[in-house]
Amino acid sequence: MLVDDDETPVLRLPTSSGLTLEFEQDWPYGPDDPHVEGMLVRVLGDHVRLEQQVILLGSPGLSKFLWILYDDFRGWPGERTWRSLEDELQVTARHDGHVHLRWDLSHRPWSDSSWTFSTTTHHGAGEDIRRLADAFAQLFAPGP
Template identity: 30%
Template sequence: MSEPFVLQGQGDQLWLVHPPQDPYGDGFVYTIATELHELGMAASTVAKVDDLHASLGTTLPGFLERLAADWEGWGGTRTWTSMERELVLDARHDGRGRVSLGVTLRAPGPDWDDTAWSARSVFVLEAGEEMTRLAGDLTHFLRT
């Protein structure tokens, strides 16, 4: 098994993304096992995601690439959500060159009434090179 992709934040803050799997063999729906670790907290889930190779704006790679391309900033919060909300990313630009990237994990499977557990951690990244490197590295990891 391949090593996971790791985003290291401050201290022991980690977001791990394991290699995508194609459980149905159709190339349209993938699953990604993912973990968060911070200050003694550990959470993991398996998220269903759309075709990772599509260039549509709904994909995780597309979301990250748009954040990197808009390094000069944007207003409000941008959000990407996996198919059944097991993985949610939210990003805010502070207007001074930093992006706060929130990673939320939820229990696997549909949770239409918001009663499942969730865990969240926020990573602060430099909006230019650091965000571009994250987008490129994670996109390459997910698409290989």
């Protein structure tokens, strides 16, 4: 799931539709701003390639959200949602014995056309979600 490409850690998450979601740590305002982190989110497939920068404040919070889902592996009613700082990425979780994560990626520039992409990944409620939470935590871990 987490691989190093040319010394840059990338988290790859395959979807059931044959697309791959890629997540890479990014510094939208440069590495000197310790309060604002980000990540590049890519959608890759045979006939599609999307990329969107996602702004995060402080820590990513996504790994914490996934850890909460892991802690509640027996299930929860309805949906739970995590959003990036400027809503470029939204992750909605639903539990029916398995965890379904809907990844909504949006591009809303001030002057150009906008787009929204959505896909769902399916995970085991226990260890699969824990491994995903660990991978996101590792992606944003401080370097040596």
